[in-house]
Amino acid sequence: MNNSPLLQIDRISIGFRASTGQILPVLRDVSLQLSRGQSLGIVGESGSGKSTVVLAAMGFLKHGLQLISGSVSFDGNNMFELSGKELEKLRGGKIALIPQNSGQSLTPSLKIGTQLTEVLKLHTGLSNDQYMDRIIELLGLVRLPDPEAIAKRYPHELSGGQQQRAAIAMALAGDADVLLLDEPTTGLDVTTQAHILELLRDLSIERNMAMAYVSHDLGAIARVCDNVMVMYAGEAILEGSTRQVLTSPFHPYARGLLASIPKLNDPRLPVALDGRPPAPGLAGEGCAFVSRCAIASDRCHREHPEMQATPGGTLRCHHYKDSERISITGTGAQPARAQATDQMSLVLDSLSISYHIPSFFDSLFGAKQEIPNTVDDISVKVTKGETLGLVGESGSGKSTILKTVAGLLPLRSGSVKTGDGKELPPRVEHRESRQLQSIQLIFQNPDESLNPRHTVAQILGQPLGLYFGLRGKEGEARSIEILRRVRLGGHYMDRLPSQLSGGEKQRVAIARAFAANPELVLCDEITSALDVSVQAAVIDLLNELKKEHGTNFIFVSHDLAVVRALSDRVAVLYQGRLCEIGPSDQVYALPSHPYTEVLLGAVLEPDPDVAPKLLAEDVVELSPPARGCPFQRRCPRRLGSVCDNQEPPWQQSEDRHFIRCHIPIEELHGAQVEDAA
Amino acid sequence: MADQAVNPARTASSMRWLIVLKDIWARPSGAIGLSIVTFHILLAVLSPLITPYDYREIDAFNILSGPSAAHWFGTDDLGRDIFSRMMLGGREALIVTGIATPIAVLWGGFVGILFGLIGGRIDEFLMRIVDAFLSLPWILKMLVLIVTFGSGNAVLIPTLAFFYGIPVIRIARAATHDVVARDFVSAAKARGHPRFSIISRELLPNVMDTLMVEGAMRWSWMLLAFSSLSFLGFGVSPPTPDWGLMIKETRAYLTFAPWGALGPVILLSSLIIGINLTADGLAKALGIDRAQKAPV
Known part of the structure; x- marks a missing residue:
């Protein structure tokens, strides 16, 4: 197989016409390349232009935006010069987008199977009787339980995580070579998010796809991407391997961003990055980040930095050698803790x-549900x-x-x-x-x-x-x-x-x-x-x-x-019932309740070396069980029928630390230490 | 004092409307609409002073004559100057609808907001009555009232205001439902503001914009209704000039003297188009109409 990039964005600039008649750029000179099997993360704050980049990769511009310069080539096609018909053939086929909120992007009035059939009809050469087999195969591929049943359901009958999986299946249906993901896990629960990310990671390896993953969440990027591009005010300001960018970036903005993320294992407060990025057209002549940069000099105000290769990735900064002065682990303040009191x-x-409001007839006949x-x-x-x-x-x-x-x-x-x-x-x-x-x-x-x-x-x-x-x-x-x-x-x-x-x-x-x-x-x-x-x-x-x-x-x-x-x-x-309550340092240091363990395990750290522990299925329960422990159906440490039938007792671990579980607290701690070892 | 910077949003609500007006003017369609409406209002106010002939002046020797230098739009079946009558023909319609529209929006808006606030089953029940009422053809309902109480402005204004207020109930109720569900209303509730203060401060300013746009739309429809009534002979009585009436009077001669109807039709439709364009601009300026080009 040749190794030339599948998707190549070449110095693209996109802007909109302001009421003054000027064209203001929202994207400035952004270039990127994606080859098979590569996954690139695109990070930035809201308004940094990251979503505009992935949409432009499909040759699509949001209403009001126009291409100023540059080109996008996908598989040898110039995406901005193709006709509507040719674009239709490519989009959703060889190049597919998974949007942020799949609940909204799936057609509500069509069954999942029907929607998948449409994609298969448009983008594959399968015959009518092959569709169903392929649909079931696809839904199985995205690890949806019981694919036959799911295919017959409407989008609203699926949970948020299942909808997102169905959207991924749809993107895969056209045998996509490039998968564009626009914040695909934002708005999902931590456990669901972790599962979806594992799925994407496995799929990209299995199918040798190229992925561009847009997110503001560095934890998610750390899980699925090999390389990262950091965007700021419409520009790419740092590119490098995920490990490089997330552990020791040389750009002051990336360092500030890392320091501003609250960390699970560090009780100190995250460090705020004051100010905000310049609005389109107001970036000035110098570096766009200059007003928020701790190590900016006069030169940064005057001279726009160009991308340059450094040992810490390709970046735009005049003073990258000094950037280590900005701490990324945080010099954050100690959190204020309350004094113990009986008041x-x-x-x-x-x-x-x-x-639940009893229905008219229930209250009429006094039926007690x-x-x-x-x-x-x-x-x-x-x-x-x-x-x-x-x-x-x-x-x-x-x-x-x-x-x-x-x-x-x-x-x-x-x-x-x-x-x-x-x-x-x-x-x-x-x-x-x-x-x-x-x-x-x-x-x-x-x-x-x-x-x-x-x-x-x-x-x-x-x-x-x-x-x-x-x-x-x-x-x-x-x-x-x-x-x-x-x-x-x-x-x-x-x-x-x-x-x-x-x-x-x-x-x-x-x-x-x-x-x-x-x-x-x-x-x-x-x-x-x-x-x-x-x-x-x-x-x-x-x-x-x-x-x-x-x-x-x-x-x-x-x-x-x-x-x-x-x-x-x-x-x-969990499900409206208390599972565990205690001083936060204790709860986080040694989670006791199995549900806390599941939750904490699924948290994504912005560190490519820390993998989440997926202990429970990301099943969404719509109502709590009538009897027993609320967590009985998903618990990784389930004992048996006692969990289904009896309410778990409260147990005291330390001085104000209580958990509600049938398993004795010492055993819980012991099991967790064992697992960690 | 830098802390006391002047902001248009805070100085007075009249300033806000000036800004909105400017915003409408900045849009091509809004500017056209606003110009047409202004033209018509000026025409209605000034026409008694500038008409070339008296609208009652009969010229028995010059009936149904075609356009000429003396009579630009010809004369009607009594030899009256159509151009003069055209200029005056909008006055009655503008006065009646100009009074009836605000009344319709006020009472419809009040009732709609009330229904929206009551909510629940009572609201549902009351709205079904409104629906039933709306399902009858408007002209039938109006004719019943006019036949019962007689025509003339004293009957027409309340009749139009009443019937055109009913659809406003729907709009006001829907807008109320939207606003009530938003967090800033919950926030005011949680702070413990009295009901009246929540309605006047949180709800009304946000419903008012929708009602303004709705009012502008109602106005244009009411104009059409008024002209239709005149055309049917239930609106303005002769010899007062009115577009609807003029179209009716020249209907019999339409085949050989079409200029009699042409003028009034142009003026009436231009006014309605003007109002609609202005309402459109208003909706965009207030941010109610967020419709964008479909991204296909």
């Missing part, structure tokens, strides 16, 4: 929540000044618990009590002003949680006016003070959310919560919509606020490393 701040007393609660029997005490982390996969009920504490969802039984032992009325309408003010909620996505029609001043004015009667000049002065506390200046007062970056919006949302001077702040996945470098800044901010005010947090996230960085104690939830 309570919030007590959840056997809290149960159910989404045994439907397990969505969230069941949660008893947690949060002491003063403490941060409690809630972790678990999607559907574990972590956000549901937060919303119930905030009074937005009704509880079925149990109670929520404040520190003084008073029971909080379950519904927000019945709570006193004092109780409302002391508990504040921050949402996942600031685009949704900030009213697009309110300025920052109006947004902050709301809690100030409501709880403290501060309006006009007084309110304004206080708002500016709060803005400063979240590292934003008073000049933000007149801006609308649409005029802020993602990180700034989330700071405003945090400022709004702190304007109420709360005792307890509920954080619902508040960093998951942000870029890593911005996430690090927000984590840092929360840590500072915790130190300054002694505020309590309940911090919900699916990202275990983020939770570790902020939490004093961690509670692990």
